[in-house]
Amino acid sequence: MKVGFIGTGSMGRIMIEAFIQSGALHPGQITITNRTIAKAEQLAMIYPGLQLSHSNVDVTLQSDILFICVKPLEYKTVLVQIKEHIKQLQILVSITSPVLIRHLEELLPCKIAKVIPSITNYVSSGAALCIYSERMTNADIEVLERLLSHISSPIRVAETHTRISSDLSSCGPAFLSLFLQKFIDAAVEETGMSKVDATLLASEMLLGTGKLLTTGGFTPLTLQQQVAVPGGITAEGLRIMEKELRGMFNNLIRTTHNKYDEDVAKVEAAFFGTKVE
16 A cells, blocks of 8 residues: 655654554655655655655555645645646545535545544544545545554544544644643642652543543543542532633634634635635
């Protein structure tokens, strides 16, 4: 199987390195290119055998599965370049949420999937959100999900739930990291504990909590109930958190959804010269 990447920016690079480091693909199976070619050249130097190209068309011609990892407003330019060269049996994978399946189907004759990765995939963990066009057969889906399963848990979601699913799985690591950083900073400020020690303890706590919630049989609610003894210290901490965090996550979700709607409208205008109402 030959896999191509157009775009080796932050998330494209994470996926390439994760596939190689997990053993899902060896470098010789991957062809890459990037608008700033130096970024692709750097990757090729790190992973001998990785195929480097200066042409989007060349990467397309060499790929069974083609990942498009560019910014949303750059998609139209890339697709116009490759649309006469991509074949019906090839699978094109978009990794950005504002570019919709129908946008891609309007321009391309091939099989189309949308996969929203997460930075957690770099350590072969977390989810990869999967959305499929009707052109994808069960066999196509199996091939793609088998590849993704080396670096993630492929989870199928409805395109209408792309944004909230991405908030939880893809933006979530950054949101939780901010929460954890504030917790660490407060520990240091209030007690004089070293930042190194506080960071280590908090990070190990987060790792263990993730295991409890995935393989340990706990839900967020049952975990709180297990730790918090009525009238105890944890229960008092949860009480103040409930008060201070009330409404914050609702506002967060409304904000990300508003930004997503704006981005979809911009993509719509770039593709078709019209805006989404």
